[in-house]
Amino acid sequence: MEDMLFYDRMQFAFTITFHYLFPQLTMGLSLMIVYFKWKFLRTKIDTYNDAAKFWMKIFALNFAMGVVTGIPMEFQFGTNWAKFSELTGGIIGQTLAMEGMFSFFLESSFLGLFLFGEKLLGQKLHFLTGFLVFLGSWASGYLIIATHSWMQYPVGYEILENGRYVLTNFSALFSNPWLMPAFLHNQMGSVVTSSFVVAGIGAFYLLNDKHSNFGKLFVKTGVIFGLISSVLLAFPTGDWMAKNVAEHQPVTFAAMEGIFETEEGGAEIILIGQPDMENKKLDNKIAVPNVLSFLTYQRWDAQVKGLNEFDESVHPTNVPGLYYAYHIMVGLGTIFIGLMLLASIQLYRKKLYTTKWILWILLFMLPFPYIANTTGWYTAELGRQPWLVYDLLRTADGISPTVSSGNTLFTLLGFIGLYLLLGLLFLMLAGKIINKGPETSKLN
Amino acid sequence: MELFWYIVLMTMLTIYVILDGYDFGAGIIHLFFAKTEKDKKAITNAIGPFWDANEVWLIAVGGVLFFAFPTLYASSFSGFYLPLMLILWLLIFRAIGLELRGQIKNKMWEAIWDKAFGIASLLLALFFGVALGNVVRGVNLGMVTDGVSAHEAHYFFLPLWNPSFSPTAEHLGVIDWFTLLLGVVGVVALAIHGANWIIFKTHSDLNQKLKKVVFNLNIILVVLVIISLLVWHVIEPKPFHNFMENPWMWIFPIIAFTGLFGLFKVKTFKKDGLGFLFSSLFLFGGLTSTVASIFPKVLPSTNSVNPSLTLYNVAAHEYGLTVGVYWFVIAAILVGVYMFVQYRVFRGKMDDVGYGDH
Incomplete structure (x- = not known):
């Protein structure tokens, strides 16, 4: 029984983690493609259209990966x-069926038109198909998060x-x-990923002295979108999320913040420290007094309940995992704001394209939003444990009764092998598209 | 309300089979009959802008099944765990075969993904036929041994096959000689369907040859259908019971046979789309006849301890089903519009669209 639960959880965790590497880029990137296409319609400067078409290639590759890894979900x-x-x-079947009917049909029908139909449709309709692809991908995110939200905070039901x-x-x-907080937070996370990818590839072109006019456009667009989205990611959406968790899942809040004991006179915010579950304390912690109380309740002395206040049976199953996931997410999110702020200042001073060390950092930061988004989802999912439906249905009570652990391990291994292949192919092809770079065309 | 959603689900399933069916069929034709680069290009062009949207119907079928008939979804997806996982993996290979082939101009690279696309399509057609066979044959619900259920009455699990390979054994497998027969029917029927789609959507040099292929495969299909009907009593002693009770249901087999025999005229059709129309009629008629024969059962029980799953004992609660109608009608209209736009833009022959060059 323990084995079954473990393999079922591992398979879901593995397949969803791999899957979400792709939609997190496509949701944000579709917004940026719509922006490029819109700029082209307004200015008639071909570079914008070529940029849209270049990113559409990356989008299509990611979309295909997202679809093939999404059906297993x-x-x-x-x-x-x-x-x-x-x-x-x-x-939850309601919202999942709605996702299929409302967003997947929209996305897949118009993606085909967007990719193959530019000549057939003309520029305005081509823009419209791009917009509809964007709409479909965000609707999909909305309906998935509606499903997720019901599991975190069940409403409108009867047992x-x-x-x-x-x-x-x-x-x-x-x-x-x-x-709404979860949706907006997630979408901003997605825009952060796409901004870092666009800026990172732009920096790659500038540092490499290839496609420099596109390099400048990508860095500039990526940095502006990146600054806005990384700020919105923390405030108000992240703040809003944390308050939701503190209010509705206080035990999760205690675990993710690393608060073992309730402290009188206000709770400190933990920056660094490793949870020691045996002795219920943090090793070598660095903390700032009273800040957590203030951030959560706007009072320096507000009480934040520690894990000690709750029965062990409702503690999150993996407290250290949850704590690390949350702290990695928040730590990276803070770095993102700092970096984008710095890059924006250089952009404003018209020095960004020649400030090589910032371009190098932009290039090397490219993978980190993926880590931040993934650990953000781990925070939400590990935070909900040991429940599938919070406070109502335990995870152990939700698994398939007749599927043996041996069969699940078999398919888990199959997924690992197959996704390893997919990952390699993806990197190879994405590398090829990026190396080749945008094509300059004369359409008008 | 249950009946409404049952009809919706079956309609969507039929649409899926007809649409993605021509993609699988095109893959089978690609595997066996496409010799030159031009032939291959013609085939992938014919399905290029469509296959992805066609696959969405499968996701939509899964979604509606989940929400309207959660018990059936839970029971059948966990019980058919292994074949479903294989279908998922094959769908991945089919998709990357199509998507990746054109990305690198290299003979070995192209050969790998051609085979991935072709073999995955063939096996998918086989597995979907086998799946239909499993549904009509039924399963050992509750996993009864010696009159005692090992699990709740609506749960079961099937290995891929059992040693006896028999559809009447106490402990069944996914593949036995009966389900395999329906699997082969699926492969042949979809190969014909895919060939008709290629004839319909391209000016390929392959088309004249494909008309002969359709004709010959159709002879095999007629033989296979007759064999299936002759052995059907093994899994269901009274296969025509529902049709006798409700004579209007004969319309389904009549449609199937219209499609089947209409296809023999394939060589003389004036319009290239007619062959596709007839193979669609066969798929529609064949599928509806099969599910009608077990109605209102959706998954028969092969033991006498636990009752069969019917559309009434697996459905979600009334309120959810009613409220679902509102959003579903809106969504269905939108989907109709998208499909109209898509098939309108990519109407006619697809030879010049250039799929896979992006």
Whole structure:
């Protein structure tokens, strides 16, 4: 039984982590492509259109990876989490079915048109198809986060005698207080990833003295989008999320902040330190007194409950994992704001394209938003444990009753092998597109 | 309400089979009949802008199944764990085969992804046929041994095959001689369907040859269909019971046979789209006849301890199903618009669109 739960969780964690490397770029990148295309329509400068078409190639590759790794996600609810699906399918099935009907059809139909239809459609309609692809990908994010929000903070339901969850209020799924902060936070995270990728590739071109006019455009666009999104990521959306967790999942909040004991007179914010679960303390911690109380409740002496206040049976299953995930996310998020601020100042002083050390940093920071987004999701998911539906349905009670651990391990190994291949192919092809660079065309 | 969603689900499933079916079929034709680079190009051009959107129908079918019939979704997805995972992996190979082939101009690279696309398409057609066979054959619900259920009444698990390879064994497998027969029917029917799509959407030199292929494969298909009908009583003693009770249901097999025999005229069709129309009729008729024969069951039980799953005992609660109608109708209209736009822009022959050059 323990093995089954472990392999089911590992398979979901592995496949979703790999999957989300792709949508997090495509959601943000679709916004930036729409921006490039819009600038082209306004200015008629070909560089913008060529930029849009270049990023569309990267987008298409990522989109294809996102689709092929996304279908296993929908299937796994049934294959590995059958009991969970049976009990809650009447509710989370709503938002997941809506995602298929409203966003996937929109995205896939118009992506084909956007990729192959520029000549057939003309520029205005071509812009429109790009916009619809953007709309589809953000709608998909919205509906997935609506599903996620219900699991974190269930609303609009009733539990029948046989343990089934039935929907009693459809609109509650969308007025869920968890939904809007989580959605906006997630989308800003996605825009941060795409900004860093666009700026990073731009820096690569500038440092390499190749495609310099595109390099400048990419660095400039990436830095501006990056500054706005990384600030919005922390405030108000991240702050809003943390307050939600503090209010509705106080035990999760204590674990992710690393607060073992409730402290009188205000809680400190932990910057560094490793949780020691045996002795319930942090090793070599660096903390700033009272700041956590202030950030959470706007009072320096507000009380933040520690893990000691809650029964062990409701503690998150993996407290150190949760604590690290959260601290890595916040730490990286802070660095992102600093870097983008610095780059923006240089951009304003018209010195960015020649300040080589910043360009190098922009290039090397390219993978880090992926890490921040991933650890952000780990914070949300590890924070919900040991529950599938918070406070109602335990993770151990949601797995498929008839699928043996041996079969799950078999498919987990299969996914690991297959995704390793996919990852290598992706890097190879993305590298090829980036190395070749944007093509300059004369359309008008 | 259950009946409404059942009809929606079956309609969507049929649309999926007809649409992605021609992609699988094109893959099979690609594997066996495309010799030159020109032939291959014609085939991938014919499905290029469509296959991805076609695959979305599978996701949508899964989504509607999940929300309207959660018990069936949970039971069948966990019970058919292994074949579903294989289908997922094959879908990945089909997709990367199509997407990656054109990215690098190199003979070995192209050969690898040609085979990935072709073999994955072939196996997908086979597995979807096998899946249909499993649904009509039924499964050992509750995993009963000697009259005792090992699990809740609606759960089961099937290995890929059992040693006896028999559809009547107490402990069944996914693949037995009956389901394999339907798998082969699936491969042949979709190969015909895919060939018709290529004829419809291209000016390929391959088209004259494909008309002969369709004709010959159709002879095999008729034979296979007759064999299937002759052995059907092994898994269901009274296969025509529903049709006798509700004579209007005969419309489904009539449509299937119209499609099947219409295809023999493939060599003389004036319009290139007619062949595709007839193979679509066969797929529609064949699929609806099969599910109609077990209605209202959706997954029969092969033991006498636990009842079959029917559309009434696996559905979600009334309120959810009712509220779902509102958003579904809006979404369905939108999907109709998208498909209209998509097929309108890419109407006619696809030879010049240049798929895979991006």
